[in-house]
């Protein structure tokens with residue numbers, strides 16, 4: 414697909430805004446893409462392990478940027494389990510050819526069933542073994558979604574499959590490659606597209622804090638929340654139907670312990686975000702998600718607790 418110079422610069426400005434919050438780096442990103450188009454554009458292999466596909470579905474909705482534009486103009490998406498037309502041997506051959514020709518970036522969705530390898534089979538062998546071959550050759554690895562970043566729902570409670578995160582898997586199998594974690598259940602499309610586009614365009618890894626891009630997870634949701642004033646004044650929601658602007662702390666809100674730019678980035682074409690829809694933040698981007706305990710606070714249960722004690726309680 415051909416695009417005009419203006420459309421090209423618009424796309425670069427969008428990536429700059431997504432990653433840096435302003436258009437300041439538009440020219441740097443444009444130069445990166447021009448260098449790439451003059452040489453060989455890096456390729457993307459997308460792989461799914463133990464997951465529900467929700468993160469891929471979320472990505473296709475787009476937000477600030479359009480997913481189709483992303484896969485047709487910004488990256489060369491070689492294979493995707495849900496989006497590729499090819500199947501069976503043709504699909505596997507594309508992966509083999511991409512690995513052989515390189516360089517490529519590997520985007521991983523889902524956790525790895527380390528305690529029950531047969532729970533996830535790919536190309537007639539456990540994903541546990543296949544993944545290692547891909548990771549060894551990848552230029553960098555992007556963990557897409559909370560399952561890939563921290564284990565997520567497959568690793569919750571009794572964790573019968575022994576699900577582990579990509580980071581734990583890499584440590585266990587001795588893979589020493591750059592890893593960028595994009596948590597969220599599901600991922601916000603901007604965070605995945607913006608991060609991958611930035612890496613592909615510049616060949617650099619964005620600034621990370623604890624492995625996640627600082628740009629997308631800059632502060633606690635609580636500190637950016639539109640209901641912070643209600644929290645300060647002790648106005649808590651008791652009746653969801655009548656009260657639509659009160660603080661959701663007592664309804665299980667995990668905004669006070671979850672780092673993410675949800676309140677400003679928003680979702681679904683920037684239409685809304687969980688708390689604005691009167692749903693407590695469930696902390697889907699938190700490393701402990703989905704947490705071991707439900708958190709519906711009664712006044713009595715926390716009135717004598719300090720704020721830091723309460724936060725500790727929220728992280729369990």
Ligand code: SF4
Nearest residue numbers: 635638660661666668
């Ligand atoms: S709704 Fe949640 S994030 Fe917002 S102020 Fe209340 S506790 Fe904090």
Ligand code: SF4
Nearest residue numbers: 675687694695696697
């Ligand atoms: S507001 Fe909380 S629950 Fe909602 S998407 Fe963001 S991190 Fe997840």
